[in-house]
Structures are given as structure tokens and as C-alpha cells.
Amino acid sequence: MPVNLSPPQSEQLLPVAGVTIGVASAGIKQPGRRDVTVMQLAPGSRVAGVFTQNRFCAAPVAVARRHLQKAAPRMLVINTGNANAGTGEAGMQAAKMVCEALAGLAGCAEREVLPFSTGVIMEPLRADKIIAALPAALADCRADNWFAAAHAIMTTDIVAKALSRQVQIGGKTVTITGIAKGSGMIHPNMATMLGYVATDAAVSQAALEAMVKHVADHSFNCITVDGDTSTNDSFMLIASGQAANAEIVNTASADYAALAAAVTEVATRLAQAIVRDGEGATKFMTIRVEGGSSREECRQIGYAIAHSPLVKTAFFASDPNLGRILAAIGYAGVDDLDVNTLRLYLDDVLVAENGGRAASYREADGQRIMKQAEISVRVVLNRGEAAATLWTCDFSYDYVKINAEYRS
Amino acid sequence: MPVNLSPPQSEQLLPVAGVTIGVASAGIKQPGRRDVTVMQLAPGSRVAGVFTQNRFCAAPVAVARRHLQKAAPRMLVINTGNANAGTGEAGMQAAKMVCEALAGLAGCAEREVLPFSTGVIMEPLRADKIIAALPAALADCRADNWFAAAHAIMTTDIVAKALSRQVQIGGKTVTITGIAKGSGMIHPNMATMLGYVATDAAVSQAALEAMVKHVADHSFNCITVDGDTSTNDSFMLIASGQAANAEIVNTASADYAALAAAVTEVATRLAQAIVRDGEGATKFMTIRVEGGSSREECRQIGYAIAHSPLVKTAFFASDPNLGRILAAIGYAGVDDLDVNTLRLYLDDVLVAENGGRAASYREADGQRIMKQAEISVRVVLNRGEAAATLWTCDFSYDYVKINAEYRS
Structure with a gap:
């Protein structure tokens, strides 16, 4: 049983302005289980991420990494039940098909979609099942849906991992909400299993990229359950810029430090929650x-x-x-x-x-x-x-x- | 249960001319268990060894390494039930006291004795108990006692590990007999748990030192049970020189190659036996x-x-x-x-x-x-x-x- 880990309460998870979330059931591994999550980001949002260093990185990791270099993301799509790793060229095609379908439904470009998968390795991913579930996931999109997403991304996790924090930045209240999943194959190397932290703070792209590395190195990169580094580790930091604070550009500024500390706290608690829920953990x-x-x-x-x-x-x-x-x-x-x-x-x-x-x-x-x-x-x-x-x-x-x- | 691992048969273990062995009970951990082994080497015997690379190496490893540099060993003394590792200066004193006592009883110099220990880490070693058992171990010394020694060095091992081989070197029959112990904390790094292989072949000291490294790198350094490198790993190769073959000096000679191949085979089977008897192993x-x-x-x-x-x-x-x-x-x-x-x-x-x-x-x-x-x-x-x-x-x-x- 998880060690001193309370499940998150839905009402404690604060919406982040500019971010809406929807979940749906694609029947990837278990019929009826909600296993597909989409995250919509308002125009102007910025995203920075770190990914697994495993050479057998999953197809969605390769696609997400490439898309992140090309454009500011508007959509994230996450499935559980299948890692789409060790799936060769067919896996790349499957990840791209999902992105293309979601872009078509949401009216954005394929490169503005980031795909993520977690589950069994070396099994073909049924892209058709995920694509069929996307309309329902989009229809479900709303700002207060973090609780559902924290559950929809679980695999062997017993307890969902999610929390929110608020911090004052330049006289404005900034909200940070994060979710993560992971329980085994946990020894993140420059990244984690799946972790998503969003804030409505305004942060420049360069400052956000510095921050995601700092945060990962002091949170998800400080845990291990079994020493196995996953093929799919991904940690995304999203800043929607809707909190009306003066944009954080300088990584030596007090505003940067205050936001980085709050984001690090959220990420550290999520990372510790993964360990507390480590497979078979009693201590x-x-x-x-x-x-x-x-x-x-x-x-x-x-x-x-x-x-x-x-x-x-x-x-x-x-x-x-x-x-x-x-x-x-x-x-x-x-x-x-x-x-x-x-x-x-x-x-x-x-x-x-x-x-x-x-x-x-x-x-x-x-x-x-x-x-x-x-x-x-x-x-x-x-x-x-x-x-x-x-x-x-x-x-x-x-x-x-x-x-x-x-x-x- | 051990995987396809038959216990050695006493009659299959061949004496090695110039080497006698005795065992006794010192009551280190379990009363009545035979837990002390001495190995006596005839004058002219040569010994080469490799030891653990663990920085917390045990006191006996430090003493054996030093003694091996100073003199040709005449006696080896091995105890189970206590590793004498993580025991600081008191542990060094305990290892030296055992060597000194055995040297006094056997009429050799302290530096001609190599000590070895295996068992629990960070518990004080009762040197007095071992010393009290040395006379009985010496009185038990005989050439056909390898079977008893293979059992006396066991800790969590279920099956004893021992075998013999004979090979023709320069027209002479050369005998090789080896024993080993180990089951957990197995990830030898430049050495193994405890392994002792003796031959009556005549081999120069330099050739023997080359051989022990080659053999270790192709046998004990190729196994793992749990990835934990022990504080006490030691592998000793003994050549008593009594087989009447022309002394092997040249590491490029056919005689060297023949002996190295036979010793490697013995050491590899012992190393594989450690894995087959790995803690909880089923495959x-x-x-x-x-x-x-x-x-x-x-x-x-x-x-x-x-x-x-x-x-x-x-x-x-x-x-x-x-x-x-x-x-x-x-x-x-x-x-x-x-x-x-x-x-x-x-x-x-x-x-x-x-x-x-x-x-x-x-x-x-x-x-x-x-x-x-x-x-x-x-x-x-x-x-x-x-x-x-x-x-x-x-x-x-x-x-x-x-x-x-x-x-x-």
C-alpha cells in the first residue's frame, strides 16, 4: 500500500487559466477504462519539456521532441495501456496519425500536438482506437478536469498524483497545478515518467526552458523505485501567460526564483508521490x-x-x-x-x-x-x-x- | 531451489599435491557448524589473487592483499558467519591476531598467512573464537578434504560448489581442484565472493598473476545475482609446482594456454554454480x-x-x-x-x-x-x-x- 500518500481531492485542484482538459475511453487495454486524455492550451501558451535518455525511447517521445522544436504546442494527447515503445517505424506512424487526427478535429497544425504514451512495451499501438475516442475527449474539455486527468494517466499506480499551489508574482496571484503518474520502471534520467505541471504565469520561452531543467533535476530526477529508466519518461511544464504578471524573462530575477521554487515544490511532491506509490512499497x-x-x-x-x-x-x-x-x-x-x-x-x-x-x-x-x-x-x-x-x-x-x- | 546444480561428490574431488586442508567449528554464528577452514601450502607454492574493488573492503582483504605482496603464502584461513567488514581498526587487529596465532601454531611467519572472512557486515569479529579452533583445524589437515572445505565456507549457499579437472601439460598430468561460495551480494568487480582454485602445476609467479586476472575476467567477473558488489570478494589461484611439468613462464606458450583454459573452465563452472544457487533463483x-x-x-x-x-x-x-x-x-x-x-x-x-x-x-x-x-x-x-x-x-x-x- 502507498506510504503516507493521500489521494488528491477534486476541489483542491485549481484550474489554470488557459488550460482545459478532457478524458475519454478508447478501450486500449481494458474496456471502459478512461485511458485517453487531451489537454488544450490557449494561444500564447508556452511549453518546455524534458524527455527520457533511454536509447529505446518511445515513438511519441521522438515525435513530441521534434514537434516541440517546431512550434508552440496547442494540444497534448496522452494514452495509457500501451507505451508505443520498441514499435519501430509502425509506432512512429501510429503516433503521427493520432497527432494528425487531433489537429484536424481541433483546427490546429499537426506539429502543434504533442503525443505521450505509457503502458506495455513492444506491443503495436492501435491508433484507430485512440482516434475514435478523440471527439469524446474534446467534448469533455473543461478547466476543472485535472482530477479526471490524474486518474486517466495511471497504469500500476494505486493512488492518483495531483496538487495545486498559488504564489504571488509581481503582485499577481499565479496558480500552479500538476499531475503525474508512475509506480514502477522508475529511475528517471533527465526526466520522469509522465508529469505535467501548468501555470498561468507569463514566462518567456527561454526562461521556461531553463526552469524545466532545474525543476526536473531537483524533483523527478531525484527518485528511484527499481532503477529501471523508462522508455517514455516525459515532464512538461506549461505556462499559459494568463495571470497578468509582468512576463518573466530574466532567470536571475526574484520573480523567476519565486515561480521556480513553487513549481519545484509541486514537482517534488509529485515525484515523492510516485515513490510513496512505488510498486509494493511499504517504506x-x-x-x-x-x-x-x-x-x-x-x-x-x-x-x-x-x-x-x-x-x-x-x-x-x-x-x-x-x-x-x-x-x-x-x-x-x-x-x-x-x-x-x-x-x-x-x-x-x-x-x-x-x-x-x-x-x-x-x-x-x-x-x-x-x-x-x-x-x-x-x-x-x-x-x-x-x-x-x-x-x-x-x-x-x-x-x-x-x-x-x-x-x- | 538451485537451478540444475548437483552437489559435488566427495570422491570426484581430486587432491592437489602440496595442498592440505582442515576444517573446524569455532561457533562464530551457529554453535557446532564447521565455520573455519585452513589450507596449508607446501614450500615452493605460488599464489596469485584478485580482490573486491569495494572501497569498504573487509579487514581480511586489506591484510591478505598486503601479505600477498610481502611473501609467498604458506597458509590460508577462512571463516564464515562474520565478514569482518565495516569494522574499522578493531577489525584489522582481529584479522592480524588470527594470522599471528596461526603462524605460531604452524611455524611460519605472520605475513605467510592470508585471512578471509564472509558473513554479516559491521559486526565485530570474535578473533578469540577462531583462534581457539585453529588447533583442531590444523589437526584435521589432509589432502582429500576439499569436500569438507567446500561446505565449511558456505553462508546462504544451498549447494556446495567444487570440482576437479585434469589436463596434460608437457607430458605430465596436472590436477586442478577448486571450491567457491556465494549466493547473494553477487556482482563481482575484478574478483568474486570466495573462490579458491589450486593446481599442482609449476607456474612462475608472473605467469600465475597474469593467469588469475584472465581467469577472473572470464568467470567470476561475468556473473551477477543482485548487482551488489561484496566487501569480501576474493579469488585465489594456487600453484604448488609438484606436478613435475616444466615450469610455465611464458604467457604465450602452449602450456600456459592449456593450463589457463583448464583453470578457466573450473572457475567458470564454479561461477555458474554461484548463479545457479543464487538466492531464490528459479531460472x-x-x-x-x-x-x-x-x-x-x-x-x-x-x-x-x-x-x-x-x-x-x-x-x-x-x-x-x-x-x-x-x-x-x-x-x-x-x-x-x-x-x-x-x-x-x-x-x-x-x-x-x-x-x-x-x-x-x-x-x-x-x-x-x-x-x-x-x-x-x-x-x-x-x-x-x-x-x-x-x-x-x-x-x-x-x-x-x-x-x-x-x-x-
Whole structure:
């Protein structure tokens, strides 16, 4: 069951001026399930995105990336049930057919449509089914439909992920609403599973592109469930420009900083929600590595801990078998790491120093913390000023069960 | 249960002239279990080894590495039940005390003793218990005791790993006998868990050192169970020089090649036995990546497949959800990989080509192969001449169970 993750409430999700959303059922995998979402953006909206670095990137990722370079998007279309990845040239054609059909219905150009897919890999996508559902999705479009969209993009997710924030920018109230999906195959690399955050703030294209990278690197790019980087990861940041604030152009300005902080908060909570809803998760772990000589080496050590099946099963068992964390630090690949100067903490308890178990450490303290649903692992390297924080979950019987049975 | 792995038969393990072995019970973790092994080498024996690259390497690894540089070893001492890793200065003292005590009893120098430990990390090692058991282990020493040693070095292993081979070198019969242990925390990096292979062949020290690296790189360094690199990995190759063959000095000679091939075969079977006995394993997978531009990139792609929890759970479920293999190939980190030119095979069945599922692929074929206990995954990159082969196992409920319960 998800770890301390409450489902979003429909009334807490604020509309974003300039953005309307509709959902419909195309019967891609399960008959009757709402599996197609369209997002309409008002003229003048700007979009910036980051995508998976997987070389087997999905056809919709390739198409969305190309369209984003050519034009300001007016429509986004998202399907679940099929990833349209590992589908070769036929998959490219299917993604383009969906864009073309939606452009025709909505009266825009094909290059103004961004397609997204998530689901099983290496199965042909039935574009005809999606196309048949587009009129219903368009007819459903309205501003207060984020709640439905958060559900329509789910796959193995148990809980929908969505939230809103408001922030004052230049005396104007700016709204930010975001949704995301993801539960397994989670180890975003420069992007995430599917995440969409929209704001009505006015932001220049260049500033928006800087912001989406910063936000991704401090939210979706800081999580892992199983270390598998998806073929379909995409994170889109939309700015409709309807909040009447003075357009944010300068990335060194206070307005930029205020908006970036609020968007980062929304994206971080969505990213953490993906981990809390990680397949089979029973624990939520925050892994903080500090005192490093670079953020990169802190992330490298953090991910070695977060990916270790031995560490993850020890957390599942609430067993303070913490030597496994030392082993993971040791094989993280930081070749000149001096293990005698680092310190390992579990919450506030010092576990290891001077290359071994701390004299003050008591098994009962480790046991007490390991039983918690939320646990912090802190590694202090004592070799520099850099730091990084990651979030991950444990590894349970249910992860195996879910992934052994996913397709069937 | 181990996959197609028969226990060794005592009578099939051949003594190696110049090597005697004794085991005893020190009560390190379980009272009564035989957990201490000593190996005595005749004067003139040569030893070469490779050790873990984990920065948190165990105290015995640090001591053995140093002793090996100083002198030709006369004694090896191995304990299970405690890894003596993450134990700081006290752990170094404990390892040295064991060496010193054994040297005193056996009449050799402390630097002529190599210590090895395996078991729980970050628990203090009770050197006194091991020292108290050394006289009994020495009294037990005999040439035909490999079978007992193969059992005494086990931890979570279900089946002991040991075998012998004989080969003709320069008209003389040369014997090779090896033992190994390991089941979890298996992703050797330049070494393995614990592996000991002895031969009575006469080999120069330089040739033996070349051979141990070659053998490790083609056996123990080609396996993974869970991607966790141990703090204690050690692989020792012993040559007692008593077979009366002309000493092998030239690494380009036919004698060197014949011996290296035989030792590699023994080490490869031991390494494969570790995978077959991998924690919770139900399937044995051979992953072959060929047509690469370097062996390194072939290994990188092979390990991405072998480490993916999604791939491993699909094999456990006998579910041909083979898009997960494409995803793993895609995120392996080979940045210029063209996914449209590679081919993926399951045994002899072509699964994917041209960036997607092969037109000839039938789900029934995938299903049939996935049900087998032994499965070959073959990736043909079509960009060069290099190749690499790895061995791994699937990921089952029992892996989680074993590692959630290991310490308790």
C-alpha cells in the first residue's frame, strides 16, 4: 500500500487559466477504462519539456521532441495501456496519425500536438482506437478536469498524483497545478515518467526552458523505485501567460526564483508521490548525501544505496542490517573515497564512523527507526561542500508479485 | 531451489599435491557448524589473487592483499558467519591476531598467512573464537578434504560448489581442484565472493598473476545475482609446482594456454554454480551480447539486462514481457547506440529487429522458451566484432524472503 500518500481531492485542484482538459475511453487495454486524455492550451501558451535518455525511447517521445522544436504546442494527447515503445517505424506512424487526427478535429497544425504514451512495451499501438475516442475527449474539455486527468494517466499506480499551489508574482496571484503518474520502471534520467505541471504565469520561452531543467533535476530526477529508466519518461511544464504578471524573462530575477521554487515544490511532491506509490512499497526513504566534492558523486553514492536490493529488502524487513549500506557506499564507484572519514546516520542516530560501527550505536535504536514508515539515511562524506537528496522506497514481496503478473 | 546444480561428490574431488586442508567449528554464528577452514601450502607454492574493488573492503582483504605482496603464502584461513567488514581498526587487529596465532601454531611467519572472512557486515569479529579452533583445524589437515572445505565456507549457499579437472601439460598430468561460495551480494568487480582454485602445476609467479586476472575476467567477473558488489570478494589461484611439468613462464606458450583454459573452465563452472544457487533463483540465464564495438560496451548492455528487476521478475513469471529487455538495452548508457540495427534473440527465436518486434515473432515461441529453466538472451549489436557473455538468475519472492530474514 502507498506510504503516507493521500489521494488528491477534486476541489483542491485549481484550474489554470488557459488550460482545459478532457478524458475519454478508447478501450486500449481494458474496456471502459478512461485511458485517453487531451489537454488544450490557449494561444500564447508556452511549453518546455524534458524527455527520457533511454536509447529505446518511445515513438511519441521522438515525435513530441521534434514537434516541440517546431512550434508552440496547442494540444497534448496522452494514452495509457500501451507505451508505443520498441514499435519501430509502425509506432512512429501510429503516433503521427493520432497527432494528425487531433489537429484536424481541433483546427490546429499537426506539429502543434504533442503525443505521450505509457503502458506495455513492444506491443503495436492501435491508433484507430485512440482516434475514435478523440471527439469524446474534446467534448469533455473543461478547466476543472485535472482530477479526471490524474486518474486517466495511471497504469500500476494505486493512488492518483495531483496538487495545486498559488504564489504571488509581481503582485499577481499565479496558480500552479500538476499531475503525474508512475509506480514502477522508475529511475528517471533527465526526466520522469509522465508529469505535467501548468501555470498561468507569463514566462518567456527561454526562461521556461531553463526552469524545466532545474525543476526536473531537483524533483523527478531525484527518485528511484527499481532503477529501471523508462522508455517514455516525459515532464512538461506549461505556462499559459494568463495571470497578468509582468512576463518573466530574466532567470536571475526574484520573480523567476519565486515561480521556480513553487513549481519545484509541486514537482517534488509529485515525484515523492510516485515513490510513496512505488510498486509494493511499504517504506519511504529519504537519502541525503552531503559533504561531497561534487553533487554528482553525492548522487552516485545515493543511488548505489537506493538501488541495492539488499538495502531495500532490509528496509522492507525493518532489519537494521546496516552494513549493507556501507557495502553500497563502497561499491558506488567513487574511487578515491576514504571510508574512514565518512559518517552514516539513520535519522539522528550515528550508525558508523572511522570505517566501522560507531561506539555509541545501539541495535535497539536502529531497530526502532527501521520500524518507521518514513526513514532518513544520511551519509556525511566530509570531503567537500556538495550535497544531494534522493527519495526511494523498499523492496517487498509485492514488487515481485506486481511485476511478475503485470502483463497477464 | 538451485537451478540444475548437483552437489559435488566427495570422491570426484581430486587432491592437489602440496595442498592440505582442515576444517573446524569455532561457533562464530551457529554453535557446532564447521565455520573455519585452513589450507596449508607446501614450500615452493605460488599464489596469485584478485580482490573486491569495494572501497569498504573487509579487514581480511586489506591484510591478505598486503601479505600477498610481502611473501609467498604458506597458509590460508577462512571463516564464515562474520565478514569482518565495516569494522574499522578493531577489525584489522582481529584479522592480524588470527594470522599471528596461526603462524605460531604452524611455524611460519605472520605475513605467510592470508585471512578471509564472509558473513554479516559491521559486526565485530570474535578473533578469540577462531583462534581457539585453529588447533583442531590444523589437526584435521589432509589432502582429500576439499569436500569438507567446500561446505565449511558456505553462508546462504544451498549447494556446495567444487570440482576437479585434469589436463596434460608437457607430458605430465596436472590436477586442478577448486571450491567457491556465494549466493547473494553477487556482482563481482575484478574478483568474486570466495573462490579458491589450486593446481599442482609449476607456474612462475608472473605467469600465475597474469593467469588469475584472465581467469577472473572470464568467470567470476561475468556473473551477477543482485548487482551488489561484496566487501569480501576474493579469488585465489594456487600453484604448488609438484606436478613435475616444466615450469610455465611464458604467457604465450602452449602450456600456459592449456593450463589457463583448464583453470578457466573450473572457475567458470564454479561461477555458474554461484548463479545457479543464487538466492531464490528459479531460472539460469546466459546473456550474450555480440557485434559490439568493445567488450566493455557489450558487458555494459549485458549487465543492464542482468540487473533489471523488471527483466528478472518477468523471467521468474515465465512471462515473455520482452519489451523490458529492450528498455534495459536502451538505458545501458551506450550513448550512440542505434536501436534500429540491433537484434534480440531468446534462444534461437528472433524477438526484435528494426527498433521493434520482429514480424516473425510469435508469443507462443516466447512463452515456450520463458518456461525453460535455462534461457539464453542474445543481443546482436551489428556495430563491431566484440562480444561478452554473462550469467545471471531471476528475481523471485524467495530472494526478498531470504534477504529480509538473513540476519534474524
